[in-house]
Ligand code: FES
């Protein structure tokens with residue numbers, strides 16, 4: 001077993017993991033953060049996207065030990081402590097940017113990471129940027145609307 005120190009959603013975590021443990025399994029099975037989904041296990045779908053030091057990773061493709069000492073944010077870490085949704089979560093709700101919701105945590109984590117990149121928010125460009133996050137339900141139209149609205153709300157909320 002390998003000792004590991006991480007900050008997850010602002011909380012310091014000390015755990016021991018097998019060297020082969022994937023980050024998504026540490027989050028879901030050990031830490032109980034089941035908002036991070038597994039849709040494929042082959043790096044295709046993006047349901048498992050989380051942030052490491054503010055940058056997106058597909059957590060099904062990264063060993064937990066590779067994140068020793070890093071700051072991890074999952075979908076559970078976005079909302080305010082008082083329960084208010086993060087502006088990007090609220091935008092997905094307001095714009096109906098989800099149907100079954102399976103892709104949504106990963107989609108939102110990707111959206112938050114690109115929200116301050118003005119040039120990526122033009123709809124055609126945004127669709128390209130979301131190519132690593134697959135949605136089987138929505139046809140992406142409302143997801144694109146939600147990401148643009150969420151990015152705007154993030155800007156306004158500072
Ligand atoms: S579960 Fe990680 S990309 Fe699909």
Ligand code: FES
Nearest residue numbers: 099103135136137
């Ligand atoms: S809302 Fe169902 S997969 Fe995206």
